[in-house]
Amino acid sequence: MRKLPLAGISLGYFMVLLDMTVLSVAEPDLARSLGASIAGLQWATTGYTVAFAALLLSAGAAADRYGADRLFRAGIAGFTLASLLSAGAPDLATLVALRAVAGVAAAACVPASLALIARLYPRPAERARAVATWAAISGAAVAAGPIAGGALVDAAGWRSVFLVNVPIGLVVLALVRGAALRGPRGDRRIDWPAQLAGVAVLALLTDTVIAAGAPAWRHAAWSAAALATALVIFTTLERRSGAPVLNRALLGSAGVRAGLLVGGAANFALAGALFVLPLLLQQDRHLSPLATGLAFLPLTVPFAANPPVTARLVARFGPRPPILAGLALLTTGGALLAGTVFTGGGYPWLAVGLLLAGFGLSLVLPALVTAVVGSAPPDAAGAAGGLLGAVRQVGATLGVAATGALVGTGAGWALLLLPACGGLAWLVFGRAPRPSSNGAPRRPLKGAPRPSSSGAPRPPSSGAPRPLSSSATRPLSSGATRPLSSGAPRPQLKGAPGPPVRRSPRPPVGGRG
Numbered sequence: 362m363r364k365l366p367l368a369g370i371s372l373g374y375f376m377v378l379l380d381m382t383v384l385s386v387a388e389p390d391l392a393r394s395l396g397a398s399i400a401g402l403q404w405a406t407t408g409y410t411v412a413f414a415a416l417l418l419s420a421g422a423a424a425d426r427y428g429a430d431r432l433f434r435a436g437i438a439g440f441t442l443a444s445l446l447s448a449g450a451p452d453l454a455t456l457v458a459l460r461a462v463a464g465v466a467a468a469a470c471v472p473a474s475l476a477l478i479a480r481l482y483p484r485p486a487e488r489a490r491a492v493a494t495w496a497a498i499s500g501a502a503v504a505a506g507p508i509a510g511g512a513l514v515d516a517a518g519w520r521s522v523f524l525v526n527v528p529i530g531l532v533v534l535a536l537v538r539g540a541a542l543r544g545p546r547g548d549r550r551i552d553w554p555a556q557l558a559g560v561a562v563l564a565l566l567t568d569t570v571i572a573a574g575a576p577a578w579r580h581a582a583w584s585a586a587a588l589a590t591a592l593v594i595f596t597t598l599e600r601r602s603g604a605p606v607l608n609r610a611l612l613g614s615a616g617v618r619a620g621l622l623v624g625g626a627a628n629f630a631l632a633g634a635l636f637v638l639p640l641l642l643q644q645d646r647h648l649s650p651l652a653t654g655l656a657f658l659p660l661t662v663p664f665a666a667n668p669p670v671t672a673r674l675v676a677r678f679g680p681r682p683p684i685l686a687g688l689a690l691l692t693t694g695g696a697l698l699a700g701t702v703f704t705g706g707g708y709p710w711l712a713v714g715l716l717l718a719g720f721g722l723s724l725v726l727p728a729l730v731t732a733v734v735g736s737a738p739p740d741a742a743g744a745a746g747g748l749l750g751a752v753r754q755v756g757a758t759l760g761v762a763a764t765g766a767l768v769g770t771g772a773g774w775a776l777l778l779l780p781a782c783g784g785l786a787w788l789v790f791g792r793a794p795r796p797s798s799n800g801a802p803r804r805p806l807k808g809a810p811r812p813s814s815s816g817a818p819r820p821p822s823s824g825a826p827r828p829l830s831s832s833a834t835r836p837l838s839s840g841a842t843r844p845l846s847s848g849a850p851r852p853q854l855k856g857a858p859g860p861p862v863r864r865s866p867r868p869p870v871g872g873r874g
Contacts, residue, residue: 415556439465
């Protein structure tokens with residue numbers, strides 16, 4: 362019986378994503394209850410995403426080493442316990458620490474869930490349908506998060522947004538019991554010192570940005586100095602590591618780098634909007650938490666409705682046009698949101714901006730997976746998908762940190778970061794190597810010389826000179842040469858395969874006899 366484990370795996374991922382959006386509507390109530398500042402609210406959100414993003418890459422290796430089923434169950438159990446304790450947190454510092462624990466547990470769940478689906482459905486066609494089900498159930502978390510959060514906060518306060526994870530986690534653990542998901546352990550190596558140094562880099566970068574926005578300049582200076590030290594340590598460990606955290610082959614691809622920038626920019630904009638707008642709508646425009654959640658529908662509904670349309674567009678035109686169109690919509694929507702706040706416009710204008718941004722993001726994110734995986738080397742497609750997920754969470758972390766740093770000067774200035782980020786991503790991706798229709802980078806024709814590591818062209822493998830495309834013969838499958846339209850055979854260059862060139866008979870040396 363595979364449907365129940367699949368439902369449990371999908372529901373577990375739903376819970377992880379729900380936790381990233383459900384808290385946004387609870388921010389004002391949390392601030393009143395715990396006396397949190399803007400910086401404190403930023404850490405309540407980024408404490409989760411820092412741990413999630415920094416550990417996501419090594420979590421795939423951990424799933425291979427310790428067993429995907431064991432890691433998934435441990436992650437769900439840890440996430441459920443951390444949520445229960447978060448609901449009873451007595452102060453902000455305890456809440457931030459527990460959010461970090463939940464982020465570690467979430468990072469354990471995501472790569473393991475895909476490995477478990479592959480084990481449940483070994484046939485490619487069945488696996489594709491199972492992954493589509495997993496994505497559909499988990500994707501609904503983005504749409505449901507703000508509304509569920511608003512309803513819960515209206516009914517029982519901010520602590521209820523964490524309590525809701527407890528019954529979900531228990532149901533997931535019940536559904537993934539059994540032998541169907543059990544698998545062997547591996548011996549894949551994990552470089553824990555380099556991984557911990559990566560966590561420190563992201564945490565210190567986030568702290569520097571948040572402190573600068575407070576503004577707490579002395580704190581920001583100390584954090585920046587510690588960040589520089591952690592970055593040197595991380596770089597040194599990565600160069601010496603036999604199992605580096607970052608795949609250097611992937612980062613060498615211009616197409617992959619451009620796709621990663623777009624992924625980070627998309628999540629930067631989404632997380633920034635989800636952080637700033639609830640504060641604006643509840644504190645400045647005096648909406649209730651539930652009304653605030655409903656106000657986000659123009660942004661979140663496209664995430665549930667538009668992916669099938671995006672899939673058809675990618676299948677027909679490739680990933681590039683949907684990504685560029687989506688970034689243009691995101692940039693326009695972000696500019697409209699900022700302009701509406703600056704001019705004091707009403708909610709209808711905010712709704713139009715949210716709708717444009719929502720459709721833009723729902724075009725970009727599904728197509729981006731195809732673009733990044735297609736631009737990666739064939740043996741690194743899985744690592745490319747994992748790296749994209751990690752970079753997206755880094756973007757979400759920095760989005761909350763940066764927009765929160767500016768929200769004290771006005772929500773409009775914070776929202777200006779959305780079109781700036783979207784426009785920069787559009788420019789970079791527009792100049793990236795153009796992928797083919799299926800997302801893969803364009804490759805030279807078979808037999809064409811490939812550049813060597815020094816940049817010089819490689820000679821053909823046969824050692825023969827290359828025939829000119831306009832005059833060289835092309836052997837048919839039978840070995841004969843393809844004639845010209847006039848019936849004469851194509852002339853050959855020296856050393857090229859094919860019959861000898863016909864020559865006119867030459868007259869005798871002594872002239873005519």
